Amino acid sequence: MIFKPAPDDSDPRFAGYSVLQSSSPFVLDWDGDGDLDLVVGMIWGKVFLLRNRGTPKAPAFTDTEEILAGGKSLRTWLHKAGPWVADWDGDGLRDLVIGDERGVWWCRNAGKDGKDDFAAPEKLLGKEELGEGYRFKPCVADGNGDGLPDLLVGTTFTPREEGGGYGRTGGNVLLFPRVRAEDGPGAR
């Protein structure tokens, strides 16, 4: 599936690019009209919206839409963005939690009157917490059943072998439990 114009034609890297190459979709009814839309992270770290212009049974995704964060088109620090939409800080507004090659980021929503107002990405987890790996893909869920939202993060890594070669690519799912609700974002 190739969209033209591409998500950001001002940047030649995106010209005519397939938005589905190495992309990570998150499915939800973003606009509350009863059909499922897609929030998609793409290979170069951009995150954008594919609004369903069809129906629940016959979806149609015809264009890409910018998501603004901190007043700019949303892009993570590095590529292969993996978005998740959840109310991370429990204030009743959906937020964006995004993984990339470097870590996991949070865009707090301070919107009003039903309109989103996402802040620029703020780091939740970096290499120091995530360890060896890359292509981090977060999931916000109560992973340990205590009622508080936790972060589960999928990773990919290719370990070095004796002699300098690389072994088979593998991965983990890491759980970062939130200890106290009042600790806010990043608590684990």
Ligand SMILES: [Ca+2]
């Ligand atoms: Ca919808």
Ligand SMILES: [Ca+2]
């Ligand atoms: Ca929130």
Ligand SMILES: [Ca+2]
């Ligand atoms: Ca929990």
